Amino acid sequence: MTPATATPMPTRTGATRAASTHEPSISVVGPLRPRYDEILTPEALAFLTELHQRFSARRHDRLADRMRRRFEIGNGHDPQFRADTAHIRNDPDWRVAGAGPGLEDRRVEITGPTDPKMTINALNSGAKVWLADQEDATSPTWKNVIEGQLSLRDAIRGELRFTSPEGKSYEVTATETPTIVMRPRGWHLVEQHMQFTDRTGRTMAASGSLVDFGLYFFHNATQLIENGRGPYFYIAKLESSEEAKLWDDIFTFSERYIGIPHGTIRATVLIETLPAAFEMEEILFEMRDHCAGLNAGRWDYIFSMIKNYRGRGARFVLPDRSQVTMTVPFMRAYTELLVKTCHQRGAFAIGGMSAFIPNRRDPEVTEQAFQKVSADKKREAGDGFDGTWVAHPDLIPVARAEFDAVLGDRPNQVDRQRPDVHVNAAELIDVHIGLPVTAEGVHANVSVAIRYIEAWLRGLGAVAIDNLMEDAATAEISRSQVWQWIHQDRSTEDGTRITREYIEGLITQVLEEVTRSEGDRFDDAAEIFRDVALGAEFPAFLTLPAYSRYLVESA
Known part of the structure; x- marks a missing residue:
């Protein structure tokens, strides 16, 4: 793959020279489609x-x-x-x-x-x-x-x-x-x-x-x-x-x-x-x-609270996402x-x-x-x-x-x-809400996250799901809550422990519930969800591994 370099010498030949003399430069290594040259000008x-x-x-x-x-x-x-x-x-x-x-x-x-x-x-x-x-x-x-x-x-x-x-x-x-x-x-x-x-x-x-x-x-x-x-x-x-x-x-x-x-x-x-x-x-x-x-x-603020306090014990665990409203104490x-x-x-x-x-x-x-x-x-x-x-x-x-x-x-x-x-x-940081995690709330998080990630992998960033507008921030809440519930050994209101095995069962259920079509990305979305919600480590953003793995094109 030959990069197109535009600074300080915008030609492909210039790219080689820039690298050899260590002149600072930006190289375009993605595919160049019609009109891209109007944005990726040498001056820009x-x-x-x-x-x-x-x-x-x-x-x-x-x-x-x-x-x-x-x-x-x-x-x-x-x-x-x-x-x-x-x-x-x-x-x-x-x-x-x-x-x-x-x-x-x-x-x-x-x-x-x-x-x-x-x-x-x-x-x-x-x-x-x-x-x-x-x-x-x-x-x-x-x-x-x-x-x-x-x-x-x-x-x-x-x-x-x-x-x-x-x-x-x-x-x-x-x-x-x-x-x-x-x-x-x-x-x-x-x-x-x-x-x-x-x-x-x-x-x-x-x-x-x-x-x-x-x-x-x-x-x-x-x-x-x-x-x-x-x-x-x-x-x-x-x-x-x-x-x-x-x-x-x-x-x-x-x-x-x-x-x-x-x-x-x-x-x-x-x-x-x-x-x-x-x-x-x-x-x-x-x-x-x-x-x-x-x-x-x-939405990102709620995600940030979960991310920062995900390992700090049960008192920092939030209930179902739908219950974290703008009137709860910390919000x-x-x-x-x-x-x-x-x-x-x-x-x-x-x-x-x-x-x-x-x-x-x-x-x-x-x-x-x-x-x-x-x-x-x-x-x-x-x-x-x-x-x-x-x-x-x-x-x-x-x-x-x-x-x-x-x-x-x-x-x-x-x-x-x-x-x-x-x-x-x-x-x-007063996150006390006093409400339980429900089985419906756990299922909703798994379902929303997988369906959103699937659309994101197809190039859609704002998606209507269950009459709510979901974007990357709301998907982050969904997967980070699942991670925290597992690692803080939480149970649903009916007494079911939230474990990796329990979530794996919900992933299987969600993949059976969605409408599949040729070219859909649900299997890839489920793989990403497992990585960011079920792993031992907590990725700072789900979009980082998803982008590197699936959205990077070659020229």
């Missing part, structure tokens, strides 16, 4: 090379920090608010940059992957913001990574059209489209279809974060500014203010690289890991020149603290996504979804959130009505302070 790859040369070592340092912190929590050292950054929390004067053009009103944001059809549907949805998701709602196939960038490029220039295999045509018809906020992959993910060679001659897989961010920013920042918006990003999976500082330095360098003013980029950080909940103010501070706000990433404390923190620093607080979705073929399911989403959004608006997420266009009016009732004509409620909120460290 030169920019990616600069990002990797300057920041990839720090990325590895931050990932090592994560492992060390997780080890400490697992060995009994509960997270605390940091003493060395108390001066940041105690300084009342600093504020974040806040909203950029087009981000002043974020009361309803729709989330979804970036394939052409979903891009068009999102832009026609009537939401205020579209989270263009290259992360948990996208299976990171090479096709999805690059063709998602093409969809965004075309949409930003008003050129996106799509015709389905059935001959149905799609185009953007809305006179006012949502502001695009793009979500790149988290720091832990790599892009194996691109390789970075550093000055020492060492070659490694590119960073998924830098690839997603770099290609989108390089191709679209100037056009977005001309459109009256800007290059805006959701930053996922952060665990510390040092990780936030790394992103802020990347933003500053990138702005300077293409010649736009410092602070043009706006980032909204997802607080979706337990360590990050203890550093909300520090994260805002490190990103203050580029930060618009924080988001309560509820309530985290969201209350997030709103208070954001508003005292001039930042937006954006609520999370309720998993319930309508079913246009089943009015009863749809009505139940509307009622549950309405209650969820009423709580968020009442708590002080400035906006929220939905995963389906039909839920936009439901969510908007609840925020309209609180906001009225105001674009947000950033000026609403919460002096009544006082959250301590113990409350952030």
Whole structure:
């Protein structure tokens, strides 16, 4: 396989020379399909090379920090608010940059992957913001990574059209489209279809974060500014203010690289890991020149709690996933603290996504979804959130009505302070819910995880399963609960011990229950599930082994 190298010499001949002289370079080793050259230009790859040369070592340092912190929590050292950054929390004067053009009103944001059809549907949805998701709602196939960038490029220039295999045509018809906020992959993910060679001659897989961010920013920042918006990003999976500082330095360098003013980029950080909940103010501070706000990433946050406390004994074991709602103690404390923190620093607080979705073929399911989403959004608006997420266009009016009732004509409620909120460290890890694990809950976890992984292996990252919208985060909860229940010797409410053998029986049952078809990936999905839920070790993310084993293509 001959790599196509684009920096500093973009030809295939240049790739050999770059390696021999140890010139930093990015090589494309994935297959090059029609129009990929419009994204993988020599100039764009030169920019990616600069990002990797300057920041990839720090990325590895931050990932090592994560492992060390997780080890400490697992060995009994509960997270605390940091003493060395108390001066940041105690300084009342600093504020974040806040909203950029087009981000002043974020009361309803729709989330979804970036394939052409979903891009068009999102832009026609009537939401205020579209989270263009290259992360948990996208299976990171090479096709999805690059063709998602093409969809965004075309949409930003008003050129996106799509015709389905059935001959149905799609185009953007809305006179006012949502502001695009793009979500790149988290720091832990790599892009194996691109390789970075550093000055020492060492070659490694590119960073998924830098690839997603770099290609989108390089191709679209100037056009977005001309459109009256800007290059805006959701930053996922952060665990510390040092990780936030790394992103802020990347933003500053990138702005300077293409010649736009410092602070043009706006980032909204997802607080979706337990360590990050203890550093909300520090994260805002490190990103203050580029930060618009924080988001309560509820599903990954639950997963993070399980991951960090998976071996700490029975009192940290959660019940059925369906019982871990936003009103249980640790989730309530985290969201209350997030709103208070954001508003005292001039930042937006954006609520999370309720998993319930309508079913246009089943009015009863749809009505139940509307009622549950309405209650969820009423709580968020009442708590002080400035906006929220939905995963389906039909839920936009439901969510908007609840925020309209609180906001009225105001674009947000950033000026609403919460002096009544006082959250301590113990409350952030109070997982006592007092409900049992049920046989139905265990079966649901096995079934949902296998069905989601099967779809993910076929290139689908956001999947409707049992009238819930599942993505990588909810699949992570399902498999991590199974792992914890086994290793903490839990039993179901009816007295059945949750063992590997018991789960193997459920895997067999699920494979018998699903509808099989030629080319399905259920056997591969079951294999992945066994690895990440039944193994002696706990993989940090199920997507890491699944990606390396099944999604990497050869040119």
